[in-house]
Amino acid sequence: MKVLTIAGVTLRRMVRDPLSLFFVFVFPLLLVLVIGATFGEGFQPRIGIVEGNGPTADALAARLRTLDGFTPRTVGSASEAADGVSRGAYEAAIVIPDDGGSMLAVQVVVRQGSSARQIRTVIEGAVAAEAAVLRAADVLVAEGLRPNLREALETVDQVEQLVPGFSVVERSVDDSPNDRPIGTFDLGAAQQLVLFTFLTSLSGGAALIQARQWGVSRRMLATPTSARTVIAGEALGRFGVAIVQALTIATGSSLLFGVYWGPLLPATMIIALFAAVSAGASMLLGSLVDNDQQAGSLGVFLGLAAAALGGAMVPPEIFSPTMRNISHLLPHAWALDAFTEIVRRGGGVDDILIELGMLSLFAVVILVAAATAFRKTLTTS
Amino acid sequence: MDPSAPPLLNCSRIRKTYGDLVAVDDVSFHISPGETYGLLGPNGAGKTTVISMIAGILDADSGKVWVAGEPMHPRATKAKTAVGYVPQDIALYPDLTACENLMFFGRLVGLAGSTLKKRTKEVLRLTGLSDRADDRTSTFSGGMKRRLNIGIGLIHQPRLLILDEPTVGVDPQSRNAILESVDTMADEGMAVLYTTHYMEEAERLCDRIGIIDDGKIVAEGTQRELIEKLGGxxxxxxxxxxxxxxxxxxxxxxxxxxxxxxxxxxxxxxxxxxxxxxxxxxxxxxxxxxxxxxxxxxxxxxxxxxxxxxxxxxxx
Structure with a gap:
């Protein structure tokens, strides 16, 4: 019961602090909202189209406007398009030159990054497909089979319906044919969850330092309460904060944005184990650092660094093999692997045993180290 | 104070070192029920280390501490139940209310239910904080925090109260109230271990005084005995x-x-x-x-x- 009493105070103090409340509950959900609104289901990249002059350029522009999966925007000039892309007004821009010569060299303007690469690939494919249609229509006009480009295009469209076509389905070597279709939204939310659960926990280490500075922790030891109980209570309190935050992100994003977190049991196990790791990290930082302000800054730095290395800030898919190995020195990577398995491949507990085992190992090692360090702070001086 | 009563606190040759530093060296003294014992010493003399061992926060390297006949050490439960510890720092949660702070520490000393509520009310009244019970302690004045700090040590009606410089930074009015409370508690049979920097407090409150320096008790007795020992x-x-x-x-x-x-x-x-x-x-x-x-x-x-x-x- 005393363990619960001490843990309860940690939770109560967190709830009393408006700043903590914002960073624990509101901010992660806001980020999920932003990421969801940007990349989630129903998201259509905005494409700026700079139209050239001439029938072919007009026809290509008209057809690009009808492409599925994009929201077209007319842009006045190539420089305006580049500016819009760099400012984020459009995810990409297509600059169609004026007719002339045998080749219509269409320019695709994108930013660097994995999503830009995907968008560029899709646009290039679409432009190539439309260019093929236009060339076929041009041939029909040139051969005198159709009087003008408009009728020629109608004919080509009709023929296209009758002739079997080709489609390309991309599959990574890591993917299974049974993979659930998934938007960036889903895994983006998992990344936010591990990032913020760990980051907030580390920042929360400052509260432990405050309790030490105020002498409250030592005072607890003067009551008939063992050091083990105090440590367990403090750890449980931090675990409580971490798991409440993680569950809020999971539940909130699921209810608000339809994020799929996989089957309940394995998802809960991942969240619980990662919360335990985060609680241990919080206690460890709170025990090793003597200044609460330093701990706050250090917590943010370490939290962001761990998230970046662990694949919670940038997609782990873009990591080199070496970096992927390094990322697995951090619990984030194991948690994200586990989420990928249950979310994308419909895996269950059996399929993520290794990931759960590694998270358990991280939790035990960090909690034991934290308990040892915290005990030392309590029982010396 | 009943001099014939067995001592409530008995420290026997306690010693504590940190590496090469001998913080407490062969310290022995006792306190009887109803007695107020002053432990005086300059900063770094070892007072807080002695108190930490008596409160069961630290283990002595050698020697023994008994409280109410029970051995005291960090894992002692019975002995700790008899002790109310009021640290020099204001050891409160500033983001909790006075009532919540009292109930939190009350639970840690084993109180629960109606007893805890009753004692919380009593201590709030005793410390003059009843009307601020539901206010966060961060909004309290220094004197109010000090009073609550002492109140927490009294929540379970301990037989031995340890007060480590309880009046530091307190206004004269609150200070006087604290000293009167200590007097009253001693009169009611509570043993009090009191450290202070204020000589007049020691002279006013303490039945006996131990002077500690460099980790050793260099003199002990009533105020008069100490003076006479020096030929004063x-x-x-x-x-x-x-x-x-x-x-x-x-x-x-x-x-x-x-x-x-x-x-x-x-x-x-x-x-x-x-x-x-x-x-x-x-x-x-x-x-x-x-x-x-x-x-x-x-x-x-x-x-x-x-x-x-x-x-x-x-x-x-």
Whole structure:
């Protein structure tokens, strides 16, 4: 019961602090909202189209406007398009030159990054497909089979319906044919969850330092309460904060944005184990650092660094093999692997045993180290 | 205070080292129920380490501490139940209310349910904080925080109260209230271990005093015993008119008088206990026909004893 009493105070103090409340509950959900609104289901990249002059350029522009999966925007000039892309007004821009010569060299303007690469690939494919249609229509006009480009295009469209076509389905070597279709939204939310659960926990280490500075922790030891109980209570309190935050992100994003977190049991196990790791990290930082302000800054730095290395800030898919190995020195990577398995491949507990085992190992090692360090702070001086 | 009662606190040859530093060296003392014991020493003398061992926060390297007949150590449950610890720092959660702080520590000392609620109300009343019970302690004045800090130590009605410099930074009014509370609690049979930087507090409150320096108790006893151990005696200035020499000679014959010097209008006597022997001295002088125009007693104080023993002022 005393363990619960001490843990309860940690939770109560967190709830009393408006700043903590914002960073624990509101901010992660806001980020999920932003990421969801940007990349989630129903998201259509905005494409700026700079139209050239001439029938072919007009026809290509008209057809690009009808492409599925994009929201077209007319842009006045190539420089305006580049500016819009760099400012984020459009995810990409297509600059169609004026007719002339045998080749219509269409320019695709994108930013660097994995999503830009995907968008560029899709646009290039679409432009190539439309260019093929236009060339076929041009041939029909040139051969005198159709009087003008408009009728020629109608004919080509009709023929296209009758002739079997080709489609390309991309599959990574890591993917299974049974993979659930998934938007960036889903895994983006998992990344936010591990990032913020760990980051907030580390920042929360400052509260432990405050309790030490105020002498409250030592005072607890003067009551008939063992050091083990105090440590367990403090750890449980931090675990409580971490798991409440993680569950809020999971539940909130699921209810608000339809994020799929996989089957309940394995998802809960991942969240619980990662919360335990985060609680241990919080206690460890709170025990090793003597200044609460330093701990706050250090917590943010370490939290962001761990998230970046662990694949919670940038997609782990873009990591080199070496970096992927390094990322697995951090619990984030194991948690994200586990989420990928249950979310994308419909895996269950059996399929993520290794990931759960590694998270358990991280939790035990960090909690034991934290308990040892915290005990030392309590029982010396 | 019942001197025949078994001591509530017994420290026997406790020792604590940190590496090569001997923080506490062979310290022994005891406190009886109803007794207020002052532990005085300059900063770094080892007071807080001694208190930490008595409160069960630290384990002694050697020696023993018993509280209410139970051995005290960090894992002791029974002994800790008998102790109320009031640390020098204001050890409260500023983001919790006074009531929540009391209930939190009340639960840690084993109180629950209606007993906890009742004691919380009583302590709030005792500390004069009933009307601020539901306010966060971050909004309290320094004096209010100090009072609550002490209140937490009293929540379970301990038999031994440890007060580690409880009046630091407190306004005179709150300080007086705290001292009166300590007096009252001792009168009710509570044993009190009191450390302070204020000599007048020790003189006012403490039945016995231990002076600690460099981790050792260098002197112990009542205030008077300590003074006498150093050969300190009271000085009596008596203004007289009339027959000065016979009066001085008569006074010199008294057992309590050690030395007499006679001036033109006054005599100065070195006496053993000026307050208890004053009537006898005055009667003797008056009987010689001299007329007393004024009396002034100058007693050696604890500050002088402390300075003599440690070579430092108490606030050093």
């Amino acid at each position: 005696h009271d000085k009596l200035h008596i203004g007289i008119t009339g027959y000065g020499l016979p009066a001085a000679n008569a006074a010199a014959m008294l057992d309590c008088v050690i030395r007499v010097s006679l001036g033109d209008t006054a005599m100065e006597l070195i006496v053993r206990d000026a307050r208890s022997s004053l009537a006898e001295i005055v009667n003797t002088i008056v009987e010689t026909g001299a007329e007393i125009t004024g009396i002034e007693i100058e007693e050696p104080n604890l500050e002088a004893v402390f300075l003599h023993l440690t070579g430092k002022a108490l606030r050093d």
